Amino acid sequence: MQQLEAVRKKIGTNSDLLSVVKTMKALAAVNIRHFETAAKGVGEYAEVIEQGWTVFFRNAGILPQGPKVGVAVVLAIGSDQGMCGQFNELARAEAVSVIEELRVAGHKVICWTCGDRLRGALEDCGVKVDLNFRVPGSLRGVDAIVDEIEQNLELWRTKHGMNRFSIVNNLHVSDDAKVAARHILPLDKRSGSMKWDGKSLPMTNCPVQDLFSNLFSEYLYISVYGAIVQSLAAENSSRLAAMQVAEKNIIEHIEVLESEFRTTRQGAITGELLDIVSGAEAIVGG
Structure with a gap:
């Protein structure tokens, strides 16, 4: 869960930075x-x-x-x-x-x-x-x-x-x-031979x-x-x-972090389910 929270904070920080870049x-x-x-x-x-x-x-x-x-x-x-x-x-x-x-x-x-x-x-x-x-x-x-x-x-x-x-x-x-x-x-x-647009001399x-x-x-x-x-x-x-390049890079980084967040969250859920199944099997076996 600590790893999941760390990834969530990184996403939040990059999202705030993206808002600043868009404002600039x-x-x-x-x-x-x-x-x-x-x-x-x-x-x-x-x-x-x-x-x-x-x-x-x-x-x-x-x-x-x-x-x-x-x-x-x-x-x-x-x-x-x-x-x-x-x-x-x-x-x-x-x-x-x-x-x-x-x-x-x-x-x-x-x-x-x-x-x-x-x-x-x-x-x-x-x-x-x-x-x-x-x-x-x-x-x-x-x-x-x-x-x-x-x-x-x-x-x-x-x-x-x-x-x-x-x-x-x-x-x-x-x-x-x-x-x-x-x-x-x-x-x-400068010379005095500049052209004058008009019929009358200046x-x-x-x-x-x-x-x-x-x-x-x-x-x-x-x-x-x-x-x-x-x-x-x-x-x-x-x-x-420069901000357009930064915006693109931040968006790509957020996408990577979100993918990492989903993978980490799925891993955590899978681990919890396995724990529940193992506990249930232990109770039934006992």
């Missing part, structure tokens, strides 16, 4: 939709900013060339939580590649991370992480993290001469995850300096915001896939 699956599925919607909205707004840059360059020309080498900040976005497959490993590998590429080009590379798991993975590879930001748990928390990152970027730009900024993050596209590395700054590769009455300041601020904001929400969508997608 549901939350991940809901979060994916939220972050995908946010990423889509940011993408549409980015197109407006691109049109603004077209107006700027048509009125102000090409930006002056900055120094070819200097301080480069690489922001790698990962997760604070586990159970998301190879999500952080993919970001780590791409971040290491980008850092090495910039170092070979002569830049002094400063690495920032968003997520304790990715920070640990990079430090294990020998990469020094100067700043780590927490990963927001919902869309409401993204703005605060973006503001914090922007404040540090401004500090490093003015005090440390940062002239290059890159972001590494996972992407969630058509139910498949991949990693992207974007060089956000400098802007000197013009503005806004002073060039004010236009640049506003566009630059919005461009930087949507670049960081978009990378974070894309990463969050990819993280939840990876977690959903």
Whole structure:
């Protein structure tokens, strides 16, 4: 009976774990939709900013060339939580590649991370992480993290001469995850020959300096915001896939335990019946 009770407890424990996994699956599925919607909205707004840059360059020309080498900040976005497959490993590998590429080009590379798991993975590879930001748990928390990152970027730009900024993050596209590395700054590769959709040429009455300041601020904001929400969508997608595998394994394990429970219970019943028969035969024989 003790063996039977032990198997019953194992079934109960695995059933509770299965409930947790199903809950995490549901939350991940809901979060994916939220972050995908946010990423889509940011993408549409980015197109407006691109049109603004077209107006700027048509009125102000090409930006002056900055120094070819200097301080480069690489922001790698990962997760604070586990159970998301190879999500952080993919970001780590791409971040290491980008850092090495910039170092070979002569830049002094400063690495920032968003997520304790990715920070640990990079430090294990020998990469020094100067700043780590927490990963927001919902869309409401993204703005605060973006503001914090922007404040540090401004500090490093003015005090440390940062002239290059890159972001590494996972992407969630058509139910498949991949990693992207974007060089956000400098802007000197932009040209004034961008096509303008429309019959009228773009013009503005806004002073060039004010236009640049506003566009630059919005461009930087949507670049960081978009990378974070894309990463969050990819993280939840990876977690959903991991939970689906875990759910399958738990169900299979429960089936094995239930089979073991039935076999053990049948053995116990058979043993009790044999005891009863043996006792009856002993009484009759006596």
